[in-house]
Amino acid sequence: MTSALPVILVVDQSKTDIEQSLKLLEGFEATLETCTDANKVFDLASEYQPAVIVLSSQLKGKDGYQVLNHLKSQKETSHIPVIFVSSTFGERQMKLHADMVKRVEILPKPVNQARYRELIAFYIELYVYRSAIAAVGGEKKKRSLVEGKDEGVLIIDEQGKICFANGAAELLLDMRVHLLCGQYLESMLQDGSETFVSQWQDHPISKVANSEQILQVEKAKMWTANGDAINVKFAAIPVFHLPGEKLLFAFRRLKQPREKAGESGRHAVTDHLTGLPTRLRADDFIQAAIKKAKNENNHFALLFVDLDHFKYINETLGHDFGDELIKFVAQRISQLLRKDDVVCRMEGDEFVVVLGTLDHPNDVGAVAKKIIDRLHEPFFVNGHEIFTGCSIGIAIYPSCGDDAGGLIRHAEAAVARAKNLGRNNFQFYTAEMNKQRADRMELERDLRKAIESCQFKLEYHALVDHSKNTIEAFEVSMVWHHPARGPLGVDDFLSVAEDAGFGRELYRWMWRQVSKDLAEHGQRLSGIKLCMPMSPSLLAREQVAEWLSEQVTQAGLRPQDVLIQVPESTLMVRGVSFMGVITELQKVGFEFVLDNFGAGHGSLESIRSIPYSMIKISERFIENMMTLHSDELIVDGIIYLAHNLGFKVIATGVQHQAQLTFLQSKGCEWVGGSCINEGIAKDLLEKVPSIFR
Incomplete structure (x- = not known):
């Protein structure tokens, strides 16, 4: 939509605040628009292209930070x-999302009225330049010049001063537009200026502009507000349709190839991405901490922090996105530490924190919990709301080692234990963990051999609707027949397989084998569904929807006959683009089961992000619900919640009649387990091929 006057869009949940805001805007030559619905802000902003948006941090539905993101x-x-407009001078979310809020002007309530009007006037003046740039390069070019994220645009006046900067220029130069305006372009170029007074008229860029020529430079350096020099290429283009302005300066940062950056990073003491010390420096800091602790006869702690689910984020959204997340993680950890503590980036998604003098070794647990809690909160990255989290291993000097290598190894063993226990927790190192870590490494080696020699077998477990006395589905699970350890259930090796990168291959084998079994024996299963597990690593792959549809067709099934189990842990990676493939699968007829509900850390609000049909209760609650009143209450609560949200409920691992009776009394629709197979399903199972019993 085009408006003769610039538009000011005021967004607030309070109509009183909107009225007060509009009163302060009296006298400006602008069209005033208002909005109280957070879900409509983007559409209105896209339509009106306002000179400025006045956005409250407190909105209904979404908070202002989500809208801003x-x-x-x-x-x-x-x-x-x-x-x-924030509710206080320093809202907590400002610290969480510091990189995002530094791109906007912050005004706490009650607003400084003079400052408010000053900013509005400034942005209306900028809007004149935004509109004028539309004439440069035609309509198609306009979008890249004004709206591009990668190409900075500055308008330079006759004196060499900046009078307009687009959003990309703010990001690249690390300075908001109101601070950029009035600065001399000379001060941001590689050689700077040695004179007290500007010599812009003698500058080569100015001379070229005066000759009405376009200057293009393929490689140059510019200074950012934080003191860094960035490599750029730029074009200086004379403009004549703006009074007093002479030059459009467009620039783009030159990216260092990832492989080159990685190679140089191996020899650097400062991480190029986060600015943190690298692995090379970590040893120095640990040795210094050891020396200090010896002299003072004291303790210190080493925390090994490993992000959860980072691999899926990289696979689905790309490495550039993962890099941005790593930067935010580094910032959050650094904010929690004392002046004398140190955080280093080891590699990938791993960090080491050296906590200096401790009054008591157990104090480190409180710090670890703060880091876990802070990283568990959502990250806003390029329009995605990401939930990740971390696992932490802790080694205390001197009880867990007396040199840097030993402390790091032991902290790594502890973080491996934390991941085995479900992630999103911290563990202190014990001597037993070395054996556990060695066992895990041995299991990984054995897995490689098992995949090559196909040591796996599928099992089918009946899911019965006790109210109808019918088998409704068979739940598929995988068993590894280990040559030395005997049969291993999927829970005994799946986390190792996923971490080692075997998860996708195992799940593909399982789906292919199910297709083969059904093609041979499935004729007598008419009307019975299959409940198939799914790995996030497989969901993250391109064309997985097409592949799954092919497998179902080969098995002689329809997509409507298949329930795909998505583990609750997948919810922890909310923001990763599973929704595209899930929506595609749902359109062709697949249904989804939220697997292992209650055992993970997914939020109740995030359940709505995937179109589930059923919820499967974690077996750990089914196992103990007749002996632990708390587990009984949890199971009762889950069933009540699921039914009120419109989901059916599955309970497996039912071993005793008392468990079955309780589940029946609460209306749990489908049940499975040894009690079911030996009871109400015994006669039903006689009617299906032996492979499914």
């Missing part, structure tokens, strides 16, 4: 200036 990540709106 969306606005600043979309090409249609990322260039629009935002005045962000």
